Amino acid sequence: MPASTTINKPILIFPAGVPRSLDYLARCQRDGQAVIGSSSLAYDVSKPAYPEWAVLPYVNDPGFPQALQELIAHRGVAGIYTPNPVVWSYLHDLLKDMDSPVKLVNASPVHDEMSGYRAATAHARKTQATPLPIATHAGGKAPLAELQLAALFRHGNIIPGMCDDEKISALYEIARHCTRGDVVEIGSAWGKSAFILARLARLYEIGKTLCIDPWQSEYVTQNDDGGLVDNCIHQYDYDEALRVFEINLLPYSANDINYLRLPSVDAEQHYRQRRPVHSPSFGTTTYAGKVALLHIDGNHAYAAALADVTAWAGHVVSGGWIIIDDYIWPYGDGPQRAGDEFLNGNKDRISCAFVMGTALFLQLQ
Known part of the structure; x- marks a missing residue:
């Protein structure tokens, strides 16, 4: 986790239900790091595993950037973790365009996998x-x-x-x-x-x-x-x-x-x-x-x-x-x-x- 994050400011895990997200959740819980799980599914079976939850549109929805900005502002998000290569690439560019202080906390999932x-x-x-x-x-x-x-x-x-x-x-x-x-x-x-x-x-x-x-x-x-x-x-x-x-x-x-x-x-x-x-x-x-x-x-x-x-x-x-x-x-x-x-x-x-x-x-x- 980057030095700029603290255990009191949550990491957003999106999408929250895939195996690598759940592994990261377990690591955060061991370290005492606050997290928010998020998904674009109407019902995500992983929701009960998370202490906090938020719903976001799919990244190809025109309303996604605004929904993400509001979530970051209202919930005090310190960073974002995503193991999905498509979502990671999109967020990497979006956060740069937004000039957001919030950054992705993990490297490219493709790099991690390979x-x-x-x-x-x-x-x-x-x-x-x-x-x-x-x-x-x-x-x-x-x-x-x-x-x-x-x-x-x-x-x-x-x-x-x-x-x-x-x-x-x-x-x-x-x-x-x-x-x-x-x-x-x-x-x-x-x-x-x-x-x-x-x-x-x-x-x-x-x-x-x-x-x-x-x-x-x-x-x-x-x-x-x-x-x-x-x-x-x-x-x-x-x-x-x-x-x-x-x-x-x-x-x-x-x-x-x-x-x-x-x-x-x-x-x-x-x-x-x-x-x-x-x-x-x-x-x-x-x-x-x-x-x-x-x-x-x-x-x-x-x-x-x-x-x-x-x-x-x-x-x-x-x-x-x-x-x-x-x-x-x-x-x-x-x-x-x-x-x-x-x-x-x-x-x-x-x-x-x-x-x-x-x-x-x-x-x-």
């Missing part, structure tokens, strides 16, 4: 132009086309999570240099990195993706330095987090994605003893029983991180990868200590090792 796609295309081009020079014995598979890479970035970044574009680029490069087998992720949360891994596994025919996460509060205490991470645990609803994971991943599953709602060590016992995994949302998926790519991003307490590495690293086959996320972590050194212990104890098994962003990447000989 910005994520433009950014994804830019990341795809950058990734193609600056491939990660991986020193590995495994021959790299063909790079993805720009469109495939842009889709990977765009769909991945719609999902909330901490997997940034630098890490997505690194995951893409190691997928090109990965053998066949299962892709196993420890700690999936809302499913952002799980989507990236599953999509790459399908594109490069690596194997099926298995996500491991207890999605229960008693397993997420990190014992981080200062307790900043542990202090925010209460903000999460872990049943809801699993539902969000399912919503995010289900459209992309073709019987090649599933999950175990178990602590990592218990899930390893299941994986070692039986190949099929069943969940109500994804059905039954049968795994190979050998891991080509292991992504560890579970509990970051040292004991938990070490337990994840110890339990699962033995399943990773020659040419496979182990990724320890948050190897560089400002709240503690649990993942780094676990990663260093594995490095020091398995030097003869590791053919490639590097840190990219905050993650440690290891490829086994």
Whole structure:
């Protein structure tokens, strides 16, 4: 919101009933910003959601400019929000012609809608132009086309999570240099990195993706330095987090994605003893029983991180990868200590090792 607006002077939201308008209403209500909803419909179902309401003619009605001026004057409107491209363009010119102190509070909706796609295309081009020079014995598979890479970035970044574009680029490069087998992720949360891994596994025919996460509060205490991470645990609803994971991943599953709602060590016992995994949302998926790519991003307490590495690293086959996320972590050194212990104890098994962003990447000989 521009600095010229205050919580005491209302923002006019017009038209008020479209999804982006309702999202903006929720944001204003969180911030304590006064709002007026408005519509040109004789009856708008969104009206009860707004504390104040006004009716305006359609923007192509000759009486619209006068009606808007009167509404601004009588209700003390400080700014206008509209997610409709036609309305935004019209108001942008009208307010200028009126020499009104009231301005649109949002940029062009077309720009807003397209910005994520433009950014994804830019990341795809950058990734193609600056491939990660991986020193590995495994021959790299063909790079993805720009469109495939842009889709990977765009769909991945719609999902909330901490997997940034630098890490997505690194995951893409190691997928090109990965053998066949299962892709196993420890700690999936809302499913952002799980989507990236599953999509790459399908594109490069690596194997099926298995996500491991207890999605229960008693397993997420990190014992981080200062307790900043542990202090925010209460903000999460872990049943809801699993539902969000399912919503995010289900459209992309073709019987090649599933999950175990178990602590990592218990899930390893299941994986070692039986190949099929069943969940109500994804059905039954049968795994190979050998891991080509292991992504560890579970509990970051040292004991938990070490337990994840110890339990699962033995399943990773020659040419496979182990990724320890948050190897560089400002709240503690649990993942780094676990990663260093594995490095020091398995030097003869590791053919490639590097840190990219905050993650440690290891490829086994």
